[in-house]
Amino acid sequence: MEIWQQIFAQKIEQMKPGDRWTRKMDYNLQSNDLDPGWKQFLQRHAFARFQCSQCWHTWQSAQVNILFHMHLDRKQRQGQVKMRIFRQECKKCLVPELEPPEFSQENIERVLENLVLKISGKCYRDAINPKAEAKIIVEDQTMGPHDSAHCEACRSGICYMQQEAPAPASTFFRPAFLFPRVPPDHQEGSDAETGRSDAETGSRSGWRSSCDWRRCCCYSSCLVIFLAVPIFVLLYFKAK
Ligand SMILES: [Zn+2]
């Protein structure tokens, strides 16, 4: 969580120099359950990768939710942010644990940019342009339906994809190899890149095998045409 703290501190200092803001994780945070004076921001459709801590299966999701509650004490010029990142479970394990997502640094920056924008609008009542919201980068293609059964946000009733909504406009696709990933603080072992990418979210190997299959079909059709034309010509002249 170091990186979240670092980037948040930088961004809030840029926006409101002199005001002191603290940020902490709270896994009991509930959507719309706010103390008086607190405001809420829910970042939807964040892209992140996951790894099972039991079987090392990896997957990715573009439906990760991050919930923030913010409060500003105007007199003291002090603010607090509580944050909850919703986790997902491995679908291959019989008794799965909730695994925390891994975000790229660029997506962490974008989520926190949006948070600071919301703080500006909701806590300081600054006029903000809602279109200024940073888009989350989808670093890899995700296919197939959202796995609600293994999603903590779905269980909490806040996951947008519960009704299979169309692809959101707040994200855009860019291949993963263009930027590095930020590992979670508690990462055990460093064999995250084992290539055992996911079936749920459409792995590249699946895409490649469908490509091979198409190429195979194409070659066979060409061969059939190549053989059929001379046979047809031969039969035509023989008949004459
Ligand atoms: Zn597993």
Ligand SMILES: [Zn+2]
């Ligand atoms: Zn969900």
